[in-house]
Amino acid sequence: LRIVFRTHRGAEIDRTVSVELPSNVRGPIQLLIADGTTLARQERQESGQGLQATDLPQLVRAMNEARRNNQVYVQLRRTDEGAVMAGRRMPSLPPSVLEVLGADRSGPGFTRLRNTSIGEWSIALDHVVSGSRVLTLDLNNP
Numbered sequence: 001l002r003i004v005f006r007t008h009r010g011a012e013i014d015r016t017v018s019v020e021l022p023s024n025v026r027g028p029i030q031l032l033i034a035d036g037t038t039l040a041r042q043e044r045q046e047s048g049q050g051l052q053a054t055d056l057p058q059l060v061r062a063m064n065e066a067r068r069n070n071q072v073y074v075q076l077r078r079t080d081e082g083a084v085m086a087g088r089r090m091p092s093l094p095p096s097v098l099e100v101l102g103a104d105r106s107g108p109g110f111t112r113l114r115n116t117s118i119g120e121w122s123i124a125l126d127h128v129v130s131g132s133r134v135l136t137l138d139l140n141n142p
Contacts, residue, residue, distance in 0.1 A: 005072070036129075071125065
């Protein structure tokens with residue numbers, strides 16, 4: 001995948017990232033190219049949860065996992081059921097597991113996910129990045 005960026009002064013930056021499509025995936029998938037802030041915002045909206053650190057180790061983990069503003073993220077996504085529970089993403093869960101997790105009202109927060117990331121890559125840059133693009137690919141037609 002070749003990505004061309006434009007700096008605030010108009011200079012072009014050209015980067016290439018090797019995106020490997022899984023052989024077992026069929027149907028429509030999305031290729032999301034985004035800055036860290038945009039991707040983090042989208043993930044928070046999908047999961048319905050923001051930062052929910054309740055102790056120091058969780059806060060440190062959240063800070064270490066935070067998206068950087070000088071990196072471009074390339075994420076391969078597909079429609080698939082998953083969940084977020086206690087701040088952890090659990091992609092591609094079978095319906096039976098989703099029902100059990102969703103039925104436990106006494107446990108930590110549970111949110112159902114509709115999209116699953118099946119691959120992610122990042123490109124570090126010397127500049128702050130802003131913006132995003134989504135490409136939809138149909139893997140049914142080789």
